[in-house]
Amino acid sequence: MNLSSDFTVPEPAAHPPASPSAGSAEAKLRAKGVNFYYGSFKALHDISLDFPANQVTALIGPSGCGKSTFLRSLNRINETLGNTRIEGEITLDGEDVLKMDVTSLRRRVGMVFQRPNPFPKTIFENVAYGVRVNGLAKRSEMADVVEKSLRGAALWDEVRDKLNTSALALSGGQQQRLCIARGLAVDPEVLLLDEPCSALDPIATAKIEDLLVELRKQCTIVIVTHNMQQAARVADYTGFFLLGRLIEHDRTDIIFRNPSKKETEDYITGRFG
């Protein structure tokens, strides 16, 4: 696909990041020298990347570049695939993620997937699920938690009258916001999103993007996206991946207006990928 003829460099995020440069001292989540292997295949090469607290970081790059693998190693969901190996260091508030109890890690680092994956349960049960398995709220408080989470995901007004109907009856965009609500219900410190809009139409996408800008007030957000305009619209920082390596990482406006690496420039101007 060659977009160079009609591709315009997207406007960077309208909200300037709080800190002037990447890798500032207030990193919430920090990866250092991460290598990742599927069997004998090395998918990630020496990735070091800091995620500043309460900021949106986008990971971009062509298919197979390792951005999803990296994202999925941050909450260690990749290790459930079996026959994987990780080297290096990932820390959450200075705590070693790779040695942490995996269930409490995942409680603190939530995830939203590429395709909406609501459980075949009611809307209410979907949102309550994480709260229940982690024993985070009493039965009597559950309704409040569910409402708060659905409001947080901008879904409450659409589903308030049908909380006890199947989540599978919702539209794709609603299902994805339900999955965000489900993630928010356990009050995560970091929210990972793996191409959350790739299965959605533009209107549903816009709703989710608005939501992300709002959500960074309560948590640190990492989003993998194929869509560079999306990265430009929502992200404070952007990291560019290519062939399992992190090529460049900086403030989004710098990445899109004045990238320092040629590969980055080639990619964002649509010369490949």
Next chain:
Amino acid sequence: MTFRNFRRKALNNVMLSITGVFAFITVSALFLILAYLVYNGGKSVDLDFFTQLPKSTGEVGGGMANAIVGSAAIVGFAALIGLPIGFFTGVYLAEWGNATFSFLVRYMADLLNGVPSVVIGIFTWTVIVRPTHTASGIAGGIALSLMLIPIMAKNTEQFLRDVPRSLREGALALGAPKWQTIATVVVPAARKGIMTGAILGIARIAGESAPLLFTSLNNQFWSNPLHEPTASLPVMIYSHAIAPFDDWHRQAWAAGLVLLVLVLAANIAARWIMSRGQTAARG
């Protein structure tokens, strides 16, 4: 039209005809069995069949009430033993098993599935009936459960594997431990398939006679299936069909029809559950 084209079309028609003829043979065989059973059984079945005990040898009349209840008890024992064991084996195979041990278990299940039912009967007689000197409904239930376990295990494994990985990841990503993910998300998502398989498995073993010949034997009277020989429909069919009395033959046809109707009802129930599942999934 060239010769080549003509030849192609002709060959196509020949192949189509061959497969059609064999499909017709299959369907007509099934249809004939069904029609024969409905015709002969329909003539024979009456209210007495469901309410009366068998008459003494050679006497006319009576029914198989004890065999209907006995069959229910034996199949009930088999389900109580076989469904949980098969279910948990299936969960293990689908969710936990390491490659070598799983392969072994799966292979054993396939083998067990292929063991002739009469051998299962002899085996159960050897390890249960002979040492305890008691033929009973329970012994019959154990024999049938040996047939039900592999069916249930394979079926459970299959339906659990069909649950999309994204659902498991959704639960794991929320901090649910693996066992909880399986218990609260994966198994409920596969619930309808597993239930359908359980019903079909029960329908399959309900018609077996060979495993019961040496284990629950037969009985002309009401009996306690816990420690007495117990009548069942398949064994009744066998014993009545080989007897030299016309009225017993009539009763055997009636028993055959009743068994068929029960199995058919189970099949329809299973399909109904499954189709409801699909509608819900489409949502």
